[in-house]
Amino acid sequence: MYTSFIGKKFLATWNLREGKNLSAREFFDEVLFPLFFDDERHLMHVANSPFFQSVSAKDLLSGKREPEIRRENLHQSVATKKPNASFFVGFAAENTSATTSGQMTVMPGKPVNAPVLENPLSPERQTPTILAIDPEEIYASWIGEGLAAGVGGGFYLLIDQEDLLWGIFEGWKVYRKYLMQTPNLKGRQIETWNGQWLAHWLDGGDADTLKIEPVKKVEQKTKQEHWAVPTLEWTKLVLALCRRFPGKMMTIYAYNLSQTNTTLGFLNLNLPEVYRLYELRDKIFINQPDSVLNYQEIADLEPLFSFKPACKFGLIGLRAIEPKKLREYLPQNDPKRNKDLNLSKEEYHKQFLIFKLWICAMLNKTELLELAGQLADILVNFESSGGDRGTTKEDRLSDQVRSATNLRTFADKWGEVLAKMSGLNNFPENSAETIRNTIHQAVKMPGDHFPLFVALMRFEYNYLKNQARNK
Template sequence: MYTTTIGHTFLKEYNRRNGTDYSAKLFFDEVYFRLFFDDPKYLMWAQNSPFVQGISKKKPYFERHERLENLSQFHQKVTRGERDASIAIGYPASETKEYATTSGLVSDINLEISEEATYLSWIGSSLSIGVSGGYAILFNDPAILYATFEGWKVYREYLNDVTLERLRPNQIFTWNGQWLTYRFSWKFRSDFDFLTLQGEKFFTVSETEIGVNTIEWSKLFFSLSRQFPDSIQTGYVFSLGQTNKTLGFFPFHFKSGSNLVSVYKKLWGEDDYLKNTAAFESLIGKRIDRACELGAIGLQALEPRGLTKYFSEGNIDLSKPAILLKKNETEIEFEERKSKILSKDLENIITFQTYKTWLIAMLTKNKEEIADYTTEIAAALVRYRASARKTDRKNLIEKELFASSKKNAFIEALIKIVSDGEVDSDIIEKVKELKDYIHYLNNEEFVYFWLLLKFDYAYQERIS
């Protein structure tokens, strides 16, 4: 099964980097077991395996001699040829009449699974990268797998740290996702410590427990894009739990992530990107299962959250907040309220920047020219609206020009603007140019352009 393939790729890379010649069994005994199961707190809960059978609330962990006995029992089962899901990770469960919901990659073909493959399945499975939504991803890439392995040692170190006794064990998949995202991010420091990772929101800390947070797949994607900017990697997306689900193998186009970051930096600057990276990345990406429905993980899968509704309704609210002292409000209360309002306003601006970045990236023509052009047209529309004495121009823009993403309706609204005898000649020229410009856009490009212009109009209203 695929976990065995992953284990094989990793072990080959481990031996290459370390000048060793480990077999899967020897690596399991000397490295893997010691990291995962040779301490009271485990890195992974291996359901129904000898390593966990007998653990309960009354007996929360095994003593050293018991753990070694568990290892011996495991070896005996492997030698006897037992190959259910408790012995070979990622293989079918042991039901004879029908497979359990905890079985993965089930086949009715009688496959002969070697001892080497069995040990490799444990190693490979433990390299799964947990992401939000209850899914995990496996990349058959030596660099990714080895970097993930390096994180195992950090997790073990923290679990054994007496000052971190509240740290939850058995979260290796979740840990892998957080670790790999940090390891390949621009924020990575070789001298990191627990507080560094806590600052990166690795953990949720309470009085009773420190838990590892699940990473959003899009954050992982951006980190991998930084490390492999021109690469297309095939990822196996699946879930392991009470009910297994295999989504399949999908190409991850990491160039899409690096391109999106490049567009953001060109639009808003390097400093702004570094300051708002977390907020920007948190807005990006469909749910992983929805992204997989596209057949490939690329720019379309990175569509920002909340964007879809603006294709059919309203516009983003970018109006400047009015912050005035209320009657009987103390100075402290005012400052607290002001801080919350400004924080929400900044959130709206970052949302606008993120939406605009993605829309420009989706347009196939010169991206910098489009960014300048929509800003210029939006400013002209604001001037057109502002010179009216009534609300007719405002209504024309909001209820006709931006009411529908249909090209014909948009053109009809433009014709009404140029037919207005009181409109300044420079605005008329820009509107005529706009009409000619959109004529050459295909329907998909027009929708992205129309939404981009709608957002730019909202921003120009804010700053006018």
Template sequence: MIAVNIGKTFLKSFNEKYEKTYNAKEFFIEEYFPLFFDEEKYMQWVTNSPLVQGIKKGSPPSAVERRRKLDVLIDKISNTTADASIAIGFPSLDITATTSGQISSMKIPYKEEDVYLSWIGSGLGIGIQGGLSIFFDKPKLLLDIYDGWKVYRAYLNKTPKLRANQINTWNGQWLAHRYDKRVFDPEDPTAMFNGISVAKDGGLEVATQSWTMVLIGVARTFPDSQLTGYVYNLGQTNTTVGFIPFRLPHIKRPVDLYEKYFGTSDVIQVEKLFATAFGFLKACQFGSIGVNAMQPKGLQDFIEGKLPVFKEKDEEKKLNFQSYLIWTLAMLNNEQLWERAQQFAASLSVYALSSTKGKMDKTNQVKEVLSAISQKQFLDHLIPLVKDNAGESMHEIAQLIHMMPKDNVPYFLTLIRLHYAFITK
């Protein structure tokens, strides 16, 4: 029933922006139905609804049949109890159905207006990889999604091979494109849009966008906000993840840091590397979505003490390496530690090279320091270097680690390991 609230927020904002006075039913009949359902290709498929009942694959309903289906839907909304077939997100009234889990003996009050609002709201879900969608109850964002509806309709009408019924997937692609100021042109909204891909059957489909790319775009547009999103999936079975806080300034932080330290030339490729360590559902288990949920794939090994190797000539691995550096710095949330880690890594490199010819004693000592994963382990391994008068930086870094919050220690040690790999490449 969250779709009702989303529809209400949107309709109020729509009426204000376009100086309309639509109620939900009027908007559905005059705006939503013609755009979504009054064409051979639907933009949305609502299982068991009158709008899809009786439709056979390859035989789209005629204009007359579509209007007849609309009349049936309007009649059912007016004269029957609301269920999942006529109200989006409502439960099935059949207790054996896979969408019946929301059934309650309590009488939940609703109005006919709410049913139409649920349809409107359902078209504003943001589909992302993993089969989930997000509702954001933010007027400006919802109006930006609405701007993409007509673009999707135009794509469907002019592209015979393009798969229908992908509105939520489209919304995810559209927002990522709409909120990327590097490519979006208001005068030509589809310029440089690359959200269409080849499907397994040889046709075309809207590709599912990663949650990272969608949320980085949202964070760029609303940089000082924390949004609470409702994460869900509506289909043959319904999935409810629940309300998740999205900490947009934290989501934006790694991108800002990358641009500062490495420039903008590869930033789009690096954005795709964030949050690849696990899927979106797993990320939701953090309780909120911020920097910690954006960990790049492969970095965990280095957090656990593995020594990285930097290969500058391998462009893909170079970008991965840069994403590791930036994410680790973002987790520390202290840019001064970037230089401190660099300086210490350089001192370790000098110390390792000072070994007597043919001996590996100092190199091995450095490896022990670099492989430490805890405060105590690091300080213990640093003692031989301090005794050997390896430099003032050894004393300073020991003091810094000793005073550092324990949660930050693994990330700072990882930053040192990464800088050491870069320096000794």
């Protein structure tokens, strides 16, 4: 399991920084166990593990504390049983009827603590077995799982970056303190906690500046209410990573452990592409003090895709973090379904800025934003040429331009606008050249960029109309 790899990778870093040489088991006993399990309020949940089971009355007669007995039971399982998901985090179930039995095999191999048979193909070997696994791998899986960062959708991320793993580790003690100081707070949420803590830590935060507001949850079976650490939206973590590593492509491993283990596998984060949002923010809004998005407002971007569908792109980049509701404002085949943003409300104004920023980052050409603004200005002036007679031919033609869903319609309607403009004098200078340049640029665009450009033009048009109304 990759949890074991990450666990061993971190252990090597920890030993180096602390000047020690602990094995995975020793680290478990001396560092992880005291923080995670030496209290009835655990930090991590491993289904069916000794830490999830009650202690027998017979064992209590020994005079040992329950956490100590559970730890001994874990060590006993590691030493005597075939590895399974109850004590090897993320591994196969114990028997072939369980949902995770696909990780078991009938290939000839030596099960843990099994005698060597003279004939490896004998009937005795034709039963599901698990190839011999070093106990250190098992203990390392607990360390690795403790370093997973949870995001929305119930998925955990493992990141093979030494400094990030250390940052997550620094949050362990903070979580223990937070859990003990927060009444009625659900425990066993280390992965969820790690996601929140990592995003905070990446922006230079520490225990003193951390603010996590618990959310109220209701248990489905018992209907009891309790408080829980909220799950981090996956885009918040990706955006925090891009701010910390703006020039780095990063690989993550995504998975979920529940009744069935789900593996999304290794995914690349295109952090340089995502960071364009921040680069363009400074370029686009530098001279617009009333239209500046701060880091938090960009981080609060609500994505269209939840994490699992976003992974279907194969690469987590700008396209994967498309803002939710943007498609409502893209040109529609049915003109009656076209929507305009109401920029008179502050909430819609911020949404407009997010849409505008994301589209510009996708198009990756600031000159297209300038073109969109110039086209919007042309349309506003074109509509005014029709006078105050209510809805005019000019208004309808302007709407048809802004509703174009394909390049041919877009070019044809701009041609009609250009023809009507030829006999008028109240248009911005070089309007005809701007329109011709636009068509030239649109022809060169990838097909999926064209509707984004039209939407950008619509947004700029809405902005100008709103300004005119507020004068």
